[in-house]
Amino acid sequence: MHKSNARRRLLAATLLTGALTASLVGCSSDDGGSAAEPSANEAALGTPNKATGTPVTIGFISEGKSQTIDTTDEIRGAKAAAAYANDYLGGIGGHRIEVKSCEALAQPAVATDCANQMVQAKVAAVVGPTPGELDSLVDVLSPAGVPLIVHSGTTQKGLSSPGVFSLTNGTAYFAIAATTAKDKGYKKTVAVSIGVPAALGPTKQVGGLIFGNAGAGYTVVGIPPGTADMTPQISSADADNYFVLGNDSFCTSAFKAIKTTKPDAPVFAIDRCISIGGGSSIPNGYNGINVATALNLSPDAPDSKLNSAVLAKYGDGAKFGALSSAGYAPMLGMIKALNANKVTDPNQQTVMAGMKTAPPTEYPLTNGIMFQCNGKQIPISANICSADGIVAKANKEGELSDYKQVTIDPKLYATPSP
Known part of the structure; x- marks a missing residue:
């Protein structure tokens, strides 16, 4: 009993960590001048492997652009990852990926509307960065059985609701x-x-x-x-x-x-x-x-060279940096996990099951950190798919x-x- 109470106290404190993270995300709407023009390098993309199967729709929800924020490079990064996968990774199980994006504008009501749009569109999954309005998305998507796959999500509902996958450890x-x-x-x-x-x-x-x-x-x-x-x-x-x-x-x-x-x-x-x-x-x-x-954005790292080449070809003007990476990494991470698990008929049910049973998969732009959404990575939450992190100078x-x-x-x- 005492150990259970201690776990609950730790989880409650961790949820406050998520609140802090969300509030700071809302205040960071650009790359602080660190973004760079991507470098075109077709050789870094690898061998073409075009998806030819019926399309599968994947949602992507970002804060987007308003009078106070501009995170549209997150959307461009996610779409670039999908386009790269369509041409070089066979999409998801041979199916071509179509991205349906929506801008939440850092407003709970708008985020709820975005989530409802995804349910109505019957997307196979929704991908996101570190959503500032995560709970509003969870309230709609989790009861509807729509997988929500994010770069990081450490709010109460993000850590405890079924069908939410945080590919990195936000704590x-x-x-x-x-x-x-x-x-x-x-x-x-x-x-x-x-x-x-x-x-x-x-x-x-x-x-x-x-x-x-x-x-x-x-x-x-x-x-x-x-x-x-x-x-x-x-x-x-x-x-x-x-x-x-x-x-x-x-x-x-x-x-x-x-x-x-x-x-x-x-x-x-x-x-x-x-x-x-x-x-x-x-x-x-x-x-x-x-x-x-959470990410290694060294320009000389192999993952960065691939990301830069993908953005140069498919990024629609996106810069190489933290914003585009927050869309690119979770989208490509999900695709890689589902393909590693040989999911050939992507829909809400198979994506949900596929994420839970996929083998350890390298998270993009980390150069070696593995994620696995089997609920066994760290004891505070089954929704966190990786324990490790990165330190830089x-x-x-x-x-x-x-x-x-x-x-x-x-x-x-x-x-x-x-």
């Missing part, structure tokens, strides 16, 4: 930071968190559990948003390294205080802390900051390089025994 940054601290021998990690409940809750509870399981020391300092000078809080913290969580403006103030008061201390941060050119007020900019991320301007896969032990998520 991985805690485990990446803890694993790094353990491997580097850091004894005193101080998490500097934006002082709002959606951030402080999981930073204390999920972070505390994971660092504790890793055998690494861990304390949390919550600082109110809008605090320009964090020097008093940072200088008084007993730390040999820092883990910063928040949006880019909060993180900039934290980095400035850390590099001013403890310039030699290692700094770890979530990827939403970094914006290209945003480090001008930080001593030596973002240089040397360790960044947790930022340069002064905020560009990332030196990407490395971090293998995460699922036991880091284990709740204490009663």
Whole structure:
């Protein structure tokens, strides 16, 4: 009974992590200047293998474009992945993929309408990035039996509702930071968190559990948003390294205080802390900051070269970067998993079953991270299909390089025994 209660508390804290993630996604509507023109390279596409079977419709829901956001490259990335699969991977089981897209505009009512459109169109599945209105989609698609396959989804309903597949681990940054601290021998990690409940809750509870399981020391300092000078809080913290969580403006103030008061201390941060050119007020900019991320967008990586070639041929003007990748990766990941499972008649039922029973499949743009949606990857949710993550180094301007896969032990998520 006590162990069950502990699991529920961990899940509740994890859901707050999802709330934080969703709120930060809503504030990040571009690539921060990091997107690049794709490079045309037909050889990277491989050997043609055209789909000739009857079409199968796959939905894709993104926030899209409004007066305050523009994530349309997510849609272009997803459509490019489908077009590439149609010409080079035989579509899905030989069937040509047609993408039906819809823009949710970061509004729950519009997201609900998008989901209803997908049900009416009888799509075989709906794919998405990290939806800001995930629960609105789940409320419609899960009862209708429509598989919802997203890059990351860590809201309550996203983690617990049937038929939802989160291909990456949206809670991985805690485990990446803890694993790094353990491997580097850091004894005193101080998490500097934006002082709002959606951030402080999981930073204390999920972070505390994971660092504790890793055998690494861990304390949390919550600082109110809008605090320009964090020097008093940072200088008084007993730390040999820092883990910063928040949006880019909060993180900039934290980095400035850390590099001013403890310039030699290692700094770890979530990827939403970094914006290209945003480090001008930080001593030596973002240089040397360790960044947790889900994708490896190094231009020299094999996956990136393929993605760039796909965008150049099929991307309709999409740039190579975080936005297009958030559409491209889950769409291509789903296609690869279903083809690996030899699904030949794609519909809602076969896609649902196919995702659950597909063998381990490499997630695009990770250069080696595998996902498998069999419900056994990490103990907090059967809907999360992968445990591992990626850490990279930022340069002064905020560009990332030196990407490395971090293998995460699922036991880091284990709740204490009663």
